[in-house]
């Protein structure tokens with residue numbers, strides 16, 4: 320009886336139990352060779368995940384330099400300019416602009432007035448005549464808002480994070496507050512709607528959708544009461 324030294328060479332001929340064991344031994348070597356492309360595939364997909372899921376935007380590294388270059392000139396404590404009541408270099412105050420009714424709605428670029436202001440043609444920010452944000456800068460702001468607009472690098476509501484699993488936290492749309500007169504301590508009056516309280520300031524919005532953040536202390540006593548009443552009515556409406 321003739322036996323080939325390599326039983327597996329005869330893969331197309333009949334098998335015998337003896338051949339099987341030799342083939343099994345051979346197949347260990349063979350399958351480790353087969354694993355190599357698999358390993359490369361795994362490595363590649365890991366690399367692609369890293370590249371495709373571009374790194375999260377970091378407020379301090381990516382966003383703040385843009386605001387510093389394009390906004391601080393008119394909206395910072397550093398420059399002592401607080402146009403419309405907004406400052407972006409004091410993060411505690413800036414945090415008051417981030418929320419469901421704020422200039423920045425986390426995870427929701429479309430509802431974020433902040434992003435609208437820097438992209439629209441009519442009454443943009445920075446105001447006409449000043450250098451606008453580049454498409455790359457707008458992309459960074461948009462991604463930062465999509466990722467939850469966190470100021471401390473906690474990643475806001477990253478998928479897998481605690482806040483909302485990456486889904487927009489939408490609030491039911493409340494009807495806008497009525498237009499009312501708002502008078503400051505100097506006796507100047509504007510017509511605007513109440514938007515929300517932000518610390519010791521009230522945010523109001525004109526019929527043209529321009530918002531102003533006014534410290535309560537700068538409002539007449541009657542107007543301060545009006546702001547507090549609006550806030551109380553809102554709190555009552557929000558209660559279950």
Ligand code: HEC
Pocket residue numbers: 386389390391392393394402403405422432433436437442444445446449452528529530531
């Ligand atoms: C040259 C000064 C200047 C610069 C630079 C500037 N702003 Fe303004 N900003 C203003 C003025 C003035 C107002 C008051 C509203 C108005 O009359 O348009 C305002 C108002 C605002 C408001 C509230 C108004 C609204 O419609 O809600 C926001 C928010 C704002 N700016 C954001 C920004 C951002 C973000 C940047 C940078 C990308 C920026 N601003 C750069 C002058 C400036």
